[in-house]
Amino acid sequence: MLKNLDLDLLKNNxxxxxxxxxxxxxxxxxxxxSGTNMPITVVASSSxxxxxxxxxxVFIQKIEGSKIIVGDKPIGDIIVYKLPNTKVYDFFIFTIYDPPPILHRAINKVEIDGKYYILTKGDANFLPDFNQNNPRSWISEDFVIGKLVWYVPYIGYLVLWLRNPLIIIGIVLFIIIIILLPDKERKV
Structure with missing residues (x-):
């Protein structure tokens, strides 16, 4: 019985x-x-x-700090970066950042001691992300994950929705019920 159930589950799935x-x-x-461990992400804020x-x-490609184009909208590159205190978890081919990376426009950069520091700002924000007068507080090129190369609007809402633990629990329970339901009840 168990052997037949296993074969049926494999065939059906x-x-x-x-x-x-x-x-x-x-x-x-x-x-x-893409040259990065995070080639795709979803925009979670309105910034x-x-x-x-x-x-x-959004689809991301790795970029060196020296090649980042800076300027106000629409000139500056839109980059994805992590904060210095970000924890990175790698699972097989998936990478999770905690907190999630930030996607903002590069509006200025300076080179200090051979390293680029980038000042960023969300297009909808009034102020830059860091102190404009202190380049050492800007994001170091070491924390830049990549730059935006392409995006598809709105279809990432499904991913944002799936970040809700209650939704995940509901989906898992639904899948378990479907798998355990006998074939006769599924066809009804």
């Missing part, structure tokens, strides 16, 4: 396994070609609106 493998392969390929709407999925 083969498509999901293929989709999961394609997803993992795609993330792996994006990591290789870059209307340029990049909340809920957009």
């Amino acid at each position: 083969k498509n999901w396994i293929v989709i999961l493998l394609i997803f993992i392969l795609t993330i792996g390929i994006l990591r290789i070609f 870059m609106e209307p340029t990049i709407p909340t809920g957009s999925i």
Whole structure:
């Protein structure tokens, strides 16, 4: 009985396994070609609106500090950076940052002792992220994950929605119920 159940589960879930493998392969390929461990992220705040709407999925490519173009909207590069106290967790091909990285426009940069420091600002914000008069307080190029190369508006809302633990618990319970339901009850 258990052996038949295992085979049935595998047959019924083969498509999901293929989709999961394609997803993992795609993330792996994006990591290789983007040069960064975070080739995709979702915009969770409105600080870059209307340029990049909340809920957009953004694609990121690694960039050196010397190549970052600075300037006000629309000239400066939009970069993704982590804060100095960020914890980084790597799981297989996925990387999680706590707190999440920030996506803002590079508006100025200086080179100090061979290292670039970048001043950033959200397009919707009135003030820069750091003290304009103290370049050492700006984000070091060591913390820049990459620059935005492309984005798709709004479809990232699903990811933002899935960050809610109650939603995750509900989905897991739903999947368990579907898997454990006998075939006769599923077809009804």
